[in-house]
Each structure stands twice: as structure tokens, then as C-alpha cells.
Amino acid sequence: MQDFLVRGGRFPDELIAHLPPLKTECTVEKIAINAVMAGAPPESMPLLIAAIEAMADPKFDLAGLNATTGSVVPAVIVNGPVRNKLGIPYQAGCLGGVAGSAAGIGRALRLIMRNVAGQLIDSTSQSVYGTPGRVAGIVFGEWEERSPWAPLAERRGVKGDAVTVYGAMGTANICDVVADSAEGFLEIIAKSMAYPGANGFLTSSAFSETLCAINPVWAEVIARQFPDMRDVQAFLWDKCALPIDWWRPEYRKPIEALGRIKADGRVHLVPTSDDVLVMVAGGLGGLHAAMLHSWGTCLTVTRAISE
């Protein structure tokens, strides 16, 4: 415990956040206790503290996220040199299965949600299915060294060591063996993300985001045509849409009432290209991208990791 508290660089009784649904005090000591139980490394304390601060940001709507019927978990994306220091995975197997500290860190955050925030299935959480990410979290990094673009956190205003929390409805794979161009790769990613049951299409969601991780092999090809990430996001946003006719007729009225049917008859998954989050991660085998759908109105939050 002492090691964890020292590495945290804060007083044990320092309040980091009030976490819903209990709205109880999450102190440095509570984070440390749960980190010890989870097997997280002591050096991860600053990351854990930053992640908790990010999740407690009102923009993230942790109260709704922790209570929802949805199968959502805060995914934790790590940028900066701290990835290598802590052994956060960002290469092959980064979303699960590779040895390293991610499972311990993720488990610590999940224990904090249970023990401190009070998120319990069938009590304060109504999640119909849950998700494997609720066991040991979703913690991974960006392969910045192989990314042709600036790191995700830097594009969101935080350079260096940073943590980004994103309300993820699990992870899903996108596989393609035909595309050989930037537009080909981006189009299969975008169209795969636009499935009718995605929360972003819900008429009950005021807005949503979406996130995809592109493997370094595809990223290199894409960046030759789209060196500016904003153009990547704009292309993905444009193709990440469905024609209104894909839904049964009774869907038209509520979707139309939200003003979401564009002049060309399409409905976009997310409101703007800024809401399409893109990062580079994954192995050099190529062939696959990963999509992490947003739960809904919890807005992604990025925080610096302070030693």
C-alpha cells in the first residue's frame, strides 16, 4: 500500500472524485486499496487517478453509464511515453490477451466502480448483458510510433502522457481482404460501423460518438491519401450512414423528428466528423480494424497523467 501511495504522489485522504451511483468519496487511498487487490503495478497510480478524474467529469455522464441497460464500459486509451513504462499494449493483441499490466489496471478500475462507486448488476446497474470489459476493463494504448498522424490525446488537446476515457459498447472486429486503397479501407470501416442497432442511431440518443482503431499497415496506406486526420474523419463520417429506407417504415417519423435525415435520404451514425474518433493500434498482420461503438451521450474525456 505504501508503495502505491508514494507512487500516487498524493495524500491518501485526498478526494479525487465523487463517483455515482453511490456518490461516495473516491480518495487516493481507496484507489490504492483496489489497485493492490487487482494486481495493478504501483507505477500505475497516476494513470488510475487520471482515469478516475476523467470518468468523473460531468461530460462523461458516469451516473447514466453505470446504471444503463446498455452493455457499456469506460474504455481507457493511453497515450505518451507512459505506455511503454507501464507496458500498456498497443500492438498485436492490444484489446485483450497480450501479457502486460492492462488487465491489472483495468481490473483496478472495475473494482473501484464496484466497491467505491457502487455499480452492482441487478442493483444499481440494469445492464441486460454486461460485457467482458466489465471484468478487467478495456485498457490499451495507441501505437504512436507507427501512426502517421498526431496521437489521439494530442489531437484532443493533451500532449504527452494522457488518458482518454470512452464509453464503449465492447469491441468488434472489421476484417477485409479486398481493399487496397485508402478509400477502400476507410469505406469498409465506415460501413461496418453503421449498423442499424448501433446506439448512435437510437432516436433516444441526443448525440453519440464512435471510435475505430486502424492497424499500422492500413494506416500507412490511408495516410498517403489523407495526411490530415480531419480528412480521415470526414471521409469516415460521410460513409458511416444508412439510407432511411433500411429501417422499417415506423422508424422514419421519430428519426425525421430529430432532423437526422439528410437531403440525400441518409442518416449518419454521429452528428459531425469530429465525433468520429480514430487511432492507430493493433498488430502488423493488417487485415483487421477494430470498432468501439459509443453507448451514447457520454462524451469522451482526455486528461493528462501527472506524475
Add this chain to the structure above:
Amino acid sequence: MTIVLDPTAGSNADIATPGPDAGPLAGKRVAIRIDMLWRSWDWVSQIWAEELRAEGAEVEFWRSCGRTGEEGRVAAEEYAAVLARADMAIVGLGNCGSCTSWTIADALQAAATGIPTIAVATAHFEALAKNLARRGGRSGLRLHILPYPLDILPRSEVDDIARNQYRSFLRNFGVRSGLAQLSAA
């Protein structure tokens, strides 16, 4: 020596009483909080609003939409203004996890202003609503429970439920009126 540290945290403060009764309706301004999720709650609250108006109350609806970011900031200001104008608040609908969370949060905010407040949820989410109210420091928060499932029912059935439940709703809210005093048929 082994020291066992507690990984959990708990809250202590609790208000176990339901707060003031709604009392007589005539001349009162009733805020009804609706949302963008549940058409059934729109239908139920429309019928209840007609009944409340028939008893002399004035009804103001407020629809909860996006609650985060800039939209959320504006919503928070709007809701606070609605509560400031209201003599009593009806807050719904708890019919899923996150919407129950927001329903109870908004009901707790209304109750904290001192006005008579009742939250409305469906039966499947009653336990969650009670849990959240208790964990929010007000276990006595008034709740009215509608049947579940509700939102997949046709409008005619939901309208019948709204009419059938109106008197018991009034009693739960502590309304004193001729209709509320009538015993169930």
C-alpha cells in the same frame, strides 16, 4: 501485524421522509418532466396533465434531452428555471437504467428545493429507483410505479393504464382533492 483495509466507500446521510404532500391542486403550478425516450410516458403524462388541469392546476412540461456537453449545460439551466417556477414536480420516466438514473437525479434535485416531488418508474426498475434514491440521500423519495413492460403497448392500452392509475398516483403524491379521496372502485 496484518491490517485489513476497506476497499469500499459508503454514504451516511439520508432523508427517510417523503417530503411535503402535494396538497390541494387548485391554483398550483405542476412541473412534469418528460424525456426523449418513452412515448408511453408522453401519453401517460398528457392524460395526467388533463386531469390535473381539470382540478385547477397549471401544468408545465419540460423535456429532458441531451444532458452532457453544451446541450447538458443548457438543459441544467432550463430545468432549474422550471423548478423555480413550480409548486410541485412529477419526474419520469424510469424505464431503463440510465433514464432511471436521470429520473431519480432530477427528482432529487426537485425535492431538494423543498417542493412536493414524485418520481415515476416502471415496475422492473422500481428496485433501481429506490436504490438510487437511497444512495442519493433521500430514501423517502415518493415513487409511483407503472406496469412493465409499458412502452411496447399500444396507445389505447397505455391510455387506459394512465386513467386507471391516476387516483393512486394522486394518493402517492399526497394530493388532497375530491378525486384523490375517493376509494378505489
